[in-house]
Amino acid sequence: MTANPTVFTFADSTDLILEIPTTSGANLESHLFSHPYSRYQAYLNELCLSAVLPWLQEEFTTRAKVWPSTTALASFWELVNGTAVSLDVTRFILVPSEAMDLSELRVPQEWVDLPSWAGDYYLAVQVEVDSGYVKVWGYCTHAQLQDQGKYDPGDRTYAINASEMIDDISVLPVARQLCPNEITRSTITALSTIPQTQAQNLITRLGNPEIIHPRLAIPFPLWGGLIEHGGWRQSLYERRLGLPEQRSVWEWLENGVTQIAENLGWGRLNVQLSAAASRSAEDRQPGVTLAKRLTIAGQTYELMVTPQGEADAPYWRFELRNANVGAAIPGGFKLRLLTEDLQPFPNNEDIATTAVEQLYVEVALETGEGIVWEIEPLPENYDQEILRF
Structure with a gap:
C-alpha cells in the first residue's frame, strides 16, 4: 500500500470518500481463517485498511503503520473487527461496517477496554464493496466512547450516536495541529492476569x-x-486453524523454522560460538543459532537464541547484538525474559548501564516450557510471542 489515495466527494460534502485499491483483498487466502464469518470480517477490514491507511499517511505522517504489525493482522481479524494504525504516539482505530444505517458507531469492547489495544481516535468507515470505495463518515475519541457511548452486553460493543461524533473528517488534521495536547483517552483499569x-x-x-x-x-x-x-x-x-505448535525452538533447530515464524523474522544461522557466547571451552563448537532481525530506534539489531551446555543438561542463551559490525548497544537498553504468563524470575534481565557489545540472559528450561522475550526500548512491530522449548 502506498500513499497518494484517490479521494473524491459526493452526497454529503463532509464525507471522506476513498477509493479501494483494485488489488485489495487479493492476499486474504481462505486457509488464513477458520470460518467464512471471520474470513469475510477480515476481507472488510482489509478493504478498509487499504483505502484509509494511505490517506492517513498523506494527511498526517508517512510513518503511519499498522499496529502491532501487518503479520499479526490475521490473528486479530479472526477474533475481533477493527484495525489499529499508529501515527507515532497516536493510535487510530478503524472500524469498518457494511451497514447502510449511519446513525451510530459500534466499537468492539476490546478496542476500548484493553489498555494495550485502546486508541485515541476511532474512525467510522462504511465499506461499499460493490462500488469500490469506503466512506469515512465520522470520528470520536476514546474519552467520548467511555463518557457518551452506551455499552451493549449482547455483542460487547460501545455504541455512540452519530450526533455525538464529529462528521467532518477534515476537522481531524486541523484539530491535531491546533490542539496537540488534547486529552483523547480515558483511564482504563488493567485486567487481572490469567493463570x-x-x-x-x-x-x-x-x-x-x-x-x-x-x-x-x-x-x-x-x-x-x-x-x-x-x-x-x-x-x-x-x-x-488446526495448526500444530508453531514456535517449538527444538523443532526449529532440527527441521527449520515454520512459515509463520519465518514471516515473523526468525531464521537459522550456522555459527562458530565465540568464547563470550559460552561458559566453557567445551561449549565452543559449531552449531545452529536462531536469529531474528529487529529495528530499534532506527538501528538494526539481532536477537539470537542458542542452545548451550551438555545434551543431558542444556540451557539457553538469549543474546542481543547490534547487527552492524563494530557497533555497540547504547546504554539504557534492556533484554528481559519472562515466563509464559509474563512473570519475572531471578536473573531474568540484562541492562546496559553504558554502551556494550552485547546483552544476554541464560536460562535453563523444562521440556515444553514457554518463554516471552522483551527489549527496551521497544522494537518496531513488537508483538509478544511465546517460544516453546
Whole structure:
C-alpha cells in the first residue's frame, strides 16, 4: 500500500470518500481463517485498511503503520473487527461496517477496554464493496466512547450516536495541529492476569472453529486477559486453524523454522560460538543459532537464541547484538525474559548501564516450557510471542 489515495466527494460534502485499491483483498487466502464469518470480517477490514491507511499517511505522517504489525493482522481479524494504525504516539482505530444505517458507531469492547489495544481516535468507515470505495463518515475519541457511548452486553460493543461524533473528517488534521495536547483517552483499569493453566484450557476450548464468536463465549475479563497477551492470541488463532505448535525452538533447530515464524523474522544461522557466547571451552563448537532481525530506534539489531551446555543438561542463551559490525548497544537498553504468563524470575534481565557489545540472559528450561522475550526500548512491530522449548 502506498500513499497518494484517490479521494473524491459526493452526497454529503463532509464525507471522506476513498477509493479501494483494485488489488485489495487479493492476499486474504481462505486457509488464513477458520470460518467464512471471520474470513469475510477480515476481507472488510482489509478493504478498509487499504483505502484509509494511505490517506492517513498523506494527511498526517508517512510513518503511519499498522499496529502491532501487518503479520499479526490475521490473528486479530479472526477474533475481533477493527484495525489499529499508529501515527507515532497516536493510535487510530478503524472500524469498518457494511451497514447502510449511519446513525451510530459500534466499537468492539476490546478496542476500548484493553489498555494495550485502546486508541485515541476511532474512525467510522462504511465499506461499499460493490462500488469500490469506503466512506469515512465520522470520528470520536476514546474519552467520548467511555463518557457518551452506551455499552451493549449482547455483542460487547460501545455504541455512540452519530450526533455525538464529529462528521467532518477534515476537522481531524486541523484539530491535531491546533490542539496537540488534547486529552483523547480515558483511564482504563488493567485486567487481572490469567493463570497459565487457565489460559491453556481456554485456548483448547475456544480453539474449536465451530465456536464462531469466541469473543462472546466467555466473560470479558477472561477473554480480554487472554487475547491481550500477544503470545496467547497467536496460539488461539493457530489452534482455530488446526495448526500444530508453531514456535517449538527444538523443532526449529532440527527441521527449520515454520512459515509463520519465518514471516515473523526468525531464521537459522550456522555459527562458530565465540568464547563470550559460552561458559566453557567445551561449549565452543559449531552449531545452529536462531536469529531474528529487529529495528530499534532506527538501528538494526539481532536477537539470537542458542542452545548451550551438555545434551543431558542444556540451557539457553538469549543474546542481543547490534547487527552492524563494530557497533555497540547504547546504554539504557534492556533484554528481559519472562515466563509464559509474563512473570519475572531471578536473573531474568540484562541492562546496559553504558554502551556494550552485547546483552544476554541464560536460562535453563523444562521440556515444553514457554518463554516471552522483551527489549527496551521497544522494537518496531513488537508483538509478544511465546517460544516453546
